[in-house]
Amino acid sequence: MSNFVAQTGSAPPLVQLTRQGTICGPIETLAQLRIHFQQQNYFRLPQLIEPALLDVVQKQIERGEFYERVHARIDSNKELCLRENPATTALLFLINDEKLFEIIQQLTACETIRCFDGRIYRAAPGNGHHDSWHNDIGDDRLVGMSLNLSREEYSGGVLQLRERASGETVSEITNVRAGDAVVFRLARSLQHRISEVTGSASKTAFAGWFKAQPHFSQLLNQPRS
Amino acid sequence: MCPPALERQGGHRSAPTLLTIYHLRFTIYQFQKPMKPNPNVLSKRLGEEMVLFNLDTDHFYELNGSAARFWELLNAGSDDAAVRQQMLAEFEVDPEQLASEAEALMASFRQEGLVTGDE
Numbered sequence: 001m002s003n004f005v006a007q008t009g010s011a012p013p014l015v016q017l018t019r020q021g022t023i024c025g026p027i028e029t030l031a032q033l034r035i036h037f038q039q040q041n042y043f044r045l046p047q048l049i050e051p052a053l054l055d056v057v058q059k060q061i062e063r064g065e066f067y068e069r070v071h072a073r074i075d076s077n078k079e080l081c082l083r084e085n086p087a088t089t090a091l092l093f094l095i096n097d098e099k100l101f102e103i104i105q106q107l108t109a110c111e112t113i114r115c116f117d118g119r120i121y122r123a124a125p126g127n128g129h130h131d132s133w134h135n136d137i138g139d140d141r142l143v144g145m146s147l148n149l150s151r152e153e154y155s156g157g158v159l160q161l162r163e164r165a166s167g168e169t170v171s172e173i174t175n176v177r178a179g180d181a182v183v184f185r186l187a188r189s190l191q192h193r194i195s196e197v198t199g200s201a202s203k204t205a206f207a208g209w210f211k212a213q214p215h216f217s218q219l220l221n222q223p224r225s
Numbered sequence: 226m227c228p229p230a231l232e233r234q235g236g237h238r239s240a241p242t243l244l245t246i247y248h249l250r251f252t253i254y255q256f257q258k259p260m261k262p263n264p265n266v267l268s269k270r271l272g273e274e275m276v277l278f279n280l281d282t283d284h285f286y287e288l289n290g291s292a293a294r295f296w297e298l299l300n301a302g303s304d305d306a307a308v309r310q311q312m313l314a315e316f317e318v319d320p321e322q323l324a325s326e327a328e329a330l331m332a333s334f335r336q337e338g339l340v341t342g343d344e
Binding site for chain 2: 019020021052053056057060086087089090093094097217220
């Protein structure tokens with residue numbers, strides 16, 4: 001744990017992405033996350049990204065350009081998506097790490113992870129950015145993850161999970177501290193969505209999926225838009 | 226042309242000389258200052274090789290086994306002399322050849338902005 005860089009007054013990191021790779025906390029702490037995932041379908045990874053590195057990524061995002069995007073496979077939705085930017089490449093570079101894959105596999109009991117793919121999105125209050133219930137199943141996706149990159153603390157933007165059959169909400173997960181991540185289950189029996197962002201601050205996050213295919217070396221070679 | 230003006234001129238003449246000497250010393254100090262990895266460069270081991278990503282330029286780099294080890298030692302905070310000493314201990318290489326290759330590697334690192342003289 002001594003190698004972790006922690007923010008003052010926040011929960012200590014259990015796993016942290018650093019410039020030199022992934023570092024991991026004691027196995028007994030991680031065992032608690034596994035139980036939490038079994039029972040609640042998600043767990044948190046506080047300060048997943050090293051604070052100084054997060055700041056560099058956030059500065060790159062500030063220089064970037066967002067465009068409005070509607071995801072075709074979800075009923076009604078709209079968000080801002082960051083165009084090709086070193087911040088996205090850096091996060092893909094950091095998260096596509098064999099050690100992190102092993103940890104996520106152990107904690108979620110999913111099949112072999114070979115890559116993580118995602119995008120940086122922004123939901124601004126009062127701009128009609130919203131999401132509908134969906135499950136993200138398909139395209140070799142195994143487990144979902146959202147990493148908060150917002151400079152300011154936002155309101156709303158809650159990750160909600162519900163049973164598909166009954167429509168009963170099973171978890172509502174706020175994740176307002178920058179650098180923290182939420183890892184959540186993908187299953188046919190579960191659906192998720194992000195509630196609308198309220199207040200004045202926007203939510204900016206890197207969201208995506210740990211996947212069974214392709215190998216991450218192929219992913220990093222692809223041009224991104 | 227009165228003596229006090231001349232004195233002032235003289236005074237002004239001596240000041241830049243002192244500044245120049247100070248600047249030269251500063252330049253020498255900068256040149257000798259050890260190079261450190263740019264904090265905006267991410268690295269990842271892939272077997273024997275290493276991949277670097279420079280967030281400032283959005284460029285990737287691949288390092289072979291020995292260059293990867295050189296980068297690791299540099300990242301661990303070793304100075305240039307300590308890196309070379311460790312490399313000599315780990316690799317079967319002639320000291321002169323190592324010195325020449327290390328110099329070329331550092332020059333490439335500098336050119337690509339992968340290392341910096343900043344504290």
